[in-house]
Amino acid sequence: MTQPEGIFNRLANPTRFMSIAGAVLPWLIAVTVILFATGLYLTFFVAPPDYQQGQTVKIMFIHVPSAWLAMMGYSLIAVSSIGSLIWRHPLADVSAKAAAPIGAVFTFLALVTGSLWGKPMWGTFWVWDARLTSVLVLLFLYLGLIALWQSIEDASRAGRAAAILALVGFVNVPIIKFSVDWWNTLHQPASVARMDGPAIHSSILTPLMVMAAAFTCLFFVLHLKAMTTEILRRRVEALRMTQVARAAAE
Amino acid sequence: MIDLGDHAAFIIGAYAAVTVGLAGLIAWIIADARQQARMLAELEAQGITRRSARGDQASGAKGSAK
Numbered sequence: 288m289t290q291p292e293g294i295f296n297r298l299a300n301p302t303r304f305m306s307i308a309g310a311v312l313p314w315l316i317a318v319t320v321i322l323f324a325t326g327l328y329l330t331f332f333v334a335p336p337d338y339q340q341g342q343t344v345k346i347m348f349i350h351v352p353s354a355w356l357a358m359m360g361y362s363l364i365a366v367s368s369i370g371s372l373i374w375r376h377p378l379a380d381v382s383a384k385a386a387a388p389i390g391a392v393f394t395f396l397a398l399v400t401g402s403l404w405g406k407p408m409w410g411t412f413w414v415w416d417a418r419l420t421s422v423l424v425l426l427f428l429y430l431g432l433i434a435l436w437q438s439i440e441d442a443s444r445a446g447r448a449a450a451i452l453a454l455v456g457f458v459n460v461p462i463i464k465f466s467v468d469w470w471n472t473l474h475q476p477a478s479v480a481r482m483d484g485p486a487i488h489s490s491i492l493t494p495l496m497v498m499a500a501a502f503t504c505l506f507f508v509l510h511l512k513a514m515t516t517e518i519l520r521r522r523v524e525a526l527r528m529t530q531v532a533r534a535a536a537e
Numbered sequence: 538m539i540d541l542g543d544h545a546a547f548i549i550g551a552y553a554a555v556t557v558g559l560a561g562l563i564a565w566i567i568a569d570a571r572q573q574a575r576m577l578a579e580l581e582a583q584g585i586t587r588r589s590a591r592g593d594q595a596s597g598a599k600g601s602a603k
Binding site for chain 2: 388512523533
């Protein structure tokens with residue numbers, strides 16, 4: 288099957304990709320810093336207390352973006368895995384491998400911040416309801432992918448195995464999303480991504496969306512940096528093999 | 538001083554966890570990048586370079602991910 292034309296084909300050259308990433312990163316970092324500064328100001332100095340949660344609603348401004356990015360990160364890995372298995376795009380498994388630790392951290396932070404919100408609100412740090420359990424499964428999937436990458440020395444074989452695991456595990460993402468609709472859960476239903484539109488007042492929704500944008504930009508800053516590092520790692524590995532071959536020939 | 542209410546400890550704990558988590562992630566990614574760049578520089582200083590770096594500068598880099 289031929290590779291898709293256009294931007295993905297042009298980015299298949301790792302050297303060109305690194306050049307573009309190097310040009311984009313400083314601007315993306317600046318945007319991230321501005322968004323975090325704005326979001327934190329809105330969170331602590333503008334957003335009012337919630338009529339039910341009180342000031343504990345402020346945890347939502349970090350919990351919800353973390354959870355969104357946990358799912359977005361895995362979706363990115365799944366799309367990269369398709370690119371790797373079907374189109375054999377040279378940078379697809381680089382993208383997947385780079386995204387896994389980042390997504391795992393956001394998933395962990397979603398669980399921790401959710402627990403710290405749950406104790407004062409629900410009276411417990413944890414319940415085995417569908418939403419919490421499926422997010423915990425997501426964390427295990429991330430850790431499994433990282434372990435798989437580490438356990439197979441050959442990058443191509445590791446990439447294929449990880450891509451298959453990632454695609455099988457992607458079934459968990461819609462389960463997470465719709466768990467609050469399909470089962471009776473303690474976790475509340477969706478308040479933002481709803482067919483009827485957000486059910487949150489703008490005084491809370493605006494800081495939430497700014498923080499979500501900040502978290503998203505941070506994700507892509509870290510992802511781009513991790514991808515360029517992975518390309519360097521593979522170059523180091525290739526040069527080491529050259530070094531060993533030369534030593535053996537002498 | 539912002540009044541964070543009766544559950545201030547949980548709010549502060551959540552923001553502290555996110556700060557530590559993201560700071561650790563950022564530090565790890567930067568450290569990994571620097572380590573790989575250093576190792577690449579050491580290998581190239583020993584005269585071990587990629588085929589594309591050695592011979593194809595005139596026609597533009599056409600290297601692989603390796």
